[in-house]
Amino acid sequence: MILxxxxxxxxxxxxxxxxxxxxxHAMWSASRFAFPLEKENFTNTLSDMxxxxxxxxxxxxxxDGEAAGFFCYAFNEETKEGMLKFIVxxxxxxxxxxxGELLKLASEYAFEHGAEMVHLNVFTENVRAKxxxxxxxxxxxxxTENAFQYKDEYWGRCNMTLRK
Numbered sequence: 001m002i003l004x005x006x007x008x009x010x011x012x013x014x015x016x017x018x019x020x021x022x023x024x025h026a027m028w029s030a031s032r033f034a035f036p037l038e039k040e041n042f043t044n045t046l047s048d049m050x051x052x053x054x055x056x057x058x059x060x061x062x063x064d065g066e067a068a069g070f071f072c073y074a075f076n077e078e079t080k081e082g083m084l085k086f087i088v089x090x091x092x093x094x095x096x097x098x099x100g101e102l103l104k105l106a107s108e109y110a111f112e113h114g115a116e117m118v119h120l121n122v123f124t125e126n127v128r129a130k131x132x133x134x135x136x137x138x139x140x141x142x143x144t145e146n147a148f149q150y151k152d153e154y155w156g157r158c159n160m161t162l163r164k
Contacts, residue, residue: 082110
């Protein structure tokens with residue numbers, strides 16, 4: 001698997017249907033993107049995040065060129081921390097180790113580009129994702145209870161880290 005810079009014009013159609021229910025979408029994006037995913041909104045939001053915090057969107061592709069995963073990465077020069085955001089795996093590849101490979105590639109990229117630590121946030125209700133991050137070597141740094149409201153639910157947000 002390899003990392004490629006995500007190009008909405010070229011790659012949006014490959015990922016647009018990976019999340020097909022509103023609750024999972026909110027869990028993935030903290031409702032930062034419209035549901036269902038729309039190209040213009042997604043592109044504009046990514047562009048805005050790039051302008052504000054330098055977020056770079058990536059696509060993880062198989063050796064055959066098939067889109068297998070997506071994430072965004074931002075680097076804080078002051079703290080030397082890289083942050084992974086909006087991690088999602090193509091449903092056709094779930095349960096096959098792709099998420100672990102995505103996290104490995106993303107972390108290697110971060111460390112090669114100056115990060116001393118990589119962190120990410122996951123909602124405490126997203127048990128499957130949290131378990132995946134723990135398996136990849138991330139540890140809990142802190143948890144904020146009731147950090148996000150989705151309809152009548154309140155979700156905690158767990159910040160997890162991986163050191164170089």
